[in-house]
Amino acid sequence: MDLGLEGRVAVVTGGTRGIGLAVARLLATEGADVVLVSRNADDAVRVADDLARTTGRRVLGLAADTTDDAAVAAMAASVERAMGGAHILVNCAAEPAGQKAVPAPSEAEWASLMSHMDTKVMGYLRCARALLPSMRRAGWGRIVNVSGMGARRTGDVVGTIRNVAVVALGKNLADELAGTGIAVTTVHPGLTRTEKVDAMLEARARAEGRTVRDVEASLAENVLIGRLPTAEEVAQVIAFLASPRSVAVNGVAVDVGGGVRGSITY
Numbered sequence: 139m140d141l142g143l144e145g146r147v148a149v150v151t152g153g154t155r156g157i158g159l160a161v162a163r164l165l166a167t168e169g170a171d172v173v174l175v176s177r178n179a180d181d182a183v184r185v186a187d188d189l190a191r192t193t194g195r196r197v198l199g200l201a202a203d204t205t206d207d208a209a210v211a212a213m214a215a216s217v218e219r220a221m222g223g224a225h226i227l228v229n230c231a232a233e234p235a236g237q238k239a240v241p242a243p244s245e246a247e248w249a250s251l252m253s254h255m256d257t258k259v260m261g262y263l264r265c266a267r268a269l270l271p272s273m274r275r276a277g278w279g280r281i282v283n284v285s286g287m288g289a290r291r292t293g294d295v296v297g298t299i300r301n302v303a304v305v306a307l308g309k310n311l312a313d314e315l316a317g318t319g320i321a322v323t324t325v326h327p328g329l330t331r332t333e334k335v336d337a338m339l340e341a342r343a344r345a346e347g348r349t350v351r352d353v354e355a356s357l358a359e360n361v362l363i364g365r366l367p368t369a370e371e372v373a374q375v376i377a378f379l380a381s382p383r384s385v386a387v388n389g390v391a392v393d394v395g396g397g398v399r400g401s402i403t404y
Contacts, residue, residue: 141381144169147221148380149213151175151204151265152231154185156332157284157376160369161228164377166193173198173217173224175231175265196221204231204261214268223272226380229262230284232300234334243295254300258285259307266311270320279320280380283308287328287395290403301326305391312389321388323379328395329357331368362397 148165152158153174166172166189174189176182179201186199198220202213217224233254241247262283273279285304288297305324312322329335339357343350358365372394378384379392393403 139383141168141377141383143377143381146170146225147173147217147223148226148228149173149175149217149224149265149269150228150230151202151261152284153228154178154181154199156230156334157327157330157369157372158228158230159185160373161230161376161380162197163189163193164370164373165226165228165380166195166197168377168381169195170226171196171198171221173200173221175200175202175204175213177201177203177231204264205256207264210261210264210268213265214272217269218272223275224269225273225276225279227265227269227273227279227281228284228376228380229265229281231261231265232258232284240294240297246295251296251299254296255303258300259303262304263307266322270315273320274318277319278382279315279318280384281308281311281320281322282376282379283322283324284376285324285326285391287326287393287398289326289391290393290398290401308391309389321379321384323384323387323389324391325372325376325379326391326393326395327367327372328361328393328398329366330372330395331366335366358396360399361395362399365396367394367396 148170150162153162154176162172174186182199186197190197202209285301289301308322308324339350339353343353375394
């Protein structure tokens with residue numbers, strides 16, 4: 139299917155690795171010009187140059203801390219100057235979850251919660267607010283917010299709160315933008331095969347004397363497809379939602395974790 143992305147400009151935050159990079163690569167392959175946003179300027183430029191060479195599209199790497207209003211405004215101004223504005227925003231810049239032991243809800247740290255909220259919720263809002271003027275001018279746009287399956291379950295109160303808040307943000311924006319040609323959706327990845335997860339699987343396999351396949355299978359016991367989705371598979375859904383083909387989908391959250399056994403969401 140031709141996604142109709144030729145000539146569109148897409149901004150992908152957190153776009154130098156993992157799901158963000160997979161999304162950026164697929165959007166460029168589908169004909170979009172892409173802006174990769176990362177906190178690290180060297181990474182952004184290096185990955186953008188590589189992506190431009192492999193896809194033949196215009197790819198710009200920009201540094202921006204999405205917790206900083208001025209940095210986000212400067213990023214949007216650079217997108218305007220270099221690309222003429224943005225049609226698509228994929229918000230994927232967030233602090234990784236699961237990097238340390240999860241405290242009980244009553245023992246969660248305020249500093250941790252506020253940091254995650256500032257990055258993943260307010261950061262998403264900052265980027266949307268900064269890039270919406272060019273979407274409004276074009277009369278068309280797509281915002282896809284990458285949240286997580288933590289929105290569907292308990293066990294990590296900080297992860298649950300931040301991911302539920304992303305869904306609420308997306309639906310409020312979708313309602314505000316009704317009739318403008320701009321749609322807003324949310325996707326919930328679960329544990330996904332990315333560079334970091336691959337390294338974790340290999341390290342765990344070595345430590346436990348098992349194969350990577352066995353370790354992955356144990357982590358995917360409740361995943362209906364029987365394994366962890368890859369970043370590229372998650373990116374395929376996001377690319378569709380970021381395209382004109384997704385016109386019938388707006389204001390909703392879509393699970394992209396491979397399916398969860400025993401869970402009903404509606």
